Amino acid sequence: MKQFLLPDPGEGLVEADIVSWHVKPGDEVKINDVLVEVETSKSIVELPSPYAGTISKLLVNEGDTVDVGAPIVLIDDGEADGSEESPERVSMLVGYGPRTGQSKRRSRRRSETPAEPHAAIAESFGTHLPVSHRHDHHEPLQPVASEPVGPPLPQPGSPAAEPVPTGGPVLAKPPVRKLAKDLGIDLTALTGTGQGGVITREDVQAAAKPAPDARIPQRDTADERVPIKGVRKVTAEAMVRSAFTAPHVTEWITCDVSATMELVEKLKLHKDLAGIRVSPLVIIARACLLAIRRSPSLNASWDEATQEIVYHRAVHLGIAAATPRGLVVPNIKNADRMGLSELAGSLVELINTAREGRSQPAELAGGTFTITNVGVFGVDAGTPILNPGESGILAVGAISRRPWVVGTGDRERIEPRWVTTLAVSFDHRIVDGEQGSRFLADVAGILSDPATALLF
Known part of the structure; x- marks a missing residue:
């Protein structure tokens, strides 16, 4: 027997949840066949088999939380493991020690002839022997x-009740x-x-409860308790750590992005972007990457151990994605070195992979700046909390049609325009108010007039 121990699916992880088994006892497997899907604090990972053979036993169930290094499955590789009589033979089953001799189990007494079902059950509840001795219960019944x-007897001094059938x-x-x-x-x-x-x-x-009226919709009023684990647990811990470690400052700006919306429609028809979904988020991401050039403190981190500010030379752009498993923030490595076409394709792939729960640990680690798009939920704005280790995060509100004052002087008028609200939160240990304000103004300026991107 070969024991397959739960490996560390990502750097530094100590446990994982069993999501689904791809095999069952008796199945034949080859090396690298997928055995099981596990959910770590960062992603869902498929674990391949390191052995070829027959699945002997699944040692953990779906939904269990298992420590890294614990055995999860037994695989019979078909190799001889010694003679049965050999005192050196050791069973690989969890909880068993060396087998040093033969042992016999006393057979359970059975009736000579099969009894009727009710009689057999009644016998098992006889008065001569406690049920716990007959059925291996710990609690005697x-x-x-x-x-x-x-028929029920009436209480003394009370009128006789109707007999129960x-x-x-x-x-x-x-x-x-x-x-x-x-x-x-x-x-x-x-x-x-x-x-x-x-x-x-x-x-x-x-049986004593009255039958519900079929005409009245019934609803479950019982509380539901869901264990906090996986992504939800790590997200909660990270947000608490960030909120109580980094002094947050948030600034807001509302801007006319009609020119950006027109640009998006033009880019959808561009041959270099054929087959790629172009959205306002691509332009917003590009605007952030350009604005960071003039405000590099938004792409930095605080090193508490060395008491240093680390300015990152590359921008690993994180995009917050809501998934059935909770909020995850995969990032695009070296996003600042990508052209618009490559950036657009990477954004689509990153978001789709995250929503499917297939983001790998490497894609979720090492981010340096994050964008969270709360506008997809119809929300106008929000106060984002920094990802631990980052100094800046931008929240993008809904882009909607609003009345807006355009022109100046005699040409001033009110028109319906595409408008959004941006909010940037930053770590005030690293980013001063002047730097945070300039960054936000630069992003808003590019979205209001994309041609100004040529100035960066």
């Missing part, structure tokens, strides 16, 4: 009689029988959900 339920033999504990009598429930009409068909207290209580 009270004996349950198997005689038919008789009775049926055939039922299995229920005395307290459950008393509850059924008090509630006027016919036990013979119930189907037990307990072990061996035993009627439980919950079965009786459910």
